[in-house]
Amino acid sequence: MILVTGGCGFIGARFVLDWLGECDEALVNLDALTYAARPQALTSLRDDPRYTFVHGDVRDRALVDALLARHRPRAIVHLAAETHGDRAIAGAAAAHRP
Numbered sequence: 001m002i003l004v005t006g007g008c009g010f011i012g013a014r015f016v017l018d019w020l021g022e023c024d025e026a027l028v029n030l031d032a033l034t035y036a037a038r039p040q041a042l043t044s045l046r047d048d049p050r051y052t053f054v055h056g057d058v059r060d061r062a063l064v065d066a067l068l069a070r071h072r073p074r075a076i077v078h079l080a081a082e083t084h085g086d087r088a089i090a091g092a093a094a095a096h097r098p
């Protein structure tokens with residue numbers, strides 16, 4: 001079992017699909033589903049018993065503690081992030097506000 005954060009993002013979704021395409025080790029995906037998330041990229045996994053999606057915030061310590069206790073992942077792939085690339089192009093002032 002591995003835990004992936006931000007598994008619905010650009011890199012995360014590709015990682016999740018590649019992981020479950022390459023091996024049988026189960027995967028928990030913790031994602032807050034922000035504007036950047038692409039959960040539709042993972043619809044093919046909806047009925048896959050190896051895949052568990054958790055809608056939540058990586059900053060929620062109680063939630064993360066509970067996930068670690070319940071699933072006991074052997075590794076964490078931390079991809080949850082606030083990425084501002086597209087927003088910076090659309091409106092640099094907002095992306096770079098102090």
Ligand SMILES: NC(=O)c1ccc[n+]([C@@H]2O[C@H](COP(=O)([O-])OP(=O)(O)OC[C@H]3O[C@@H](n4cnc5c(N)ncnc54)[C@H](O)[C@@H]3O)[C@@H](O)[C@H]2O)c1
Nearest residue numbers: 006008009010011031032033034036037057058080081083
């Ligand atoms: N995109 C690239 O080309 C690239 C290249 C090198 C490294 N990276 C790094 O990989 C990581 C992921 O990048 P990406 O492009 O996939 O980002 P992204 O913005 O596409 O995805 C981020 C994901 O994290 C989730 N998320 C955001 N805040 C969260 C929170 N508090 N709790 C849980 N989930 C949260 C979002 O819902 C989204 O699904 C970043 O650290 C980035 O710097 C990206």
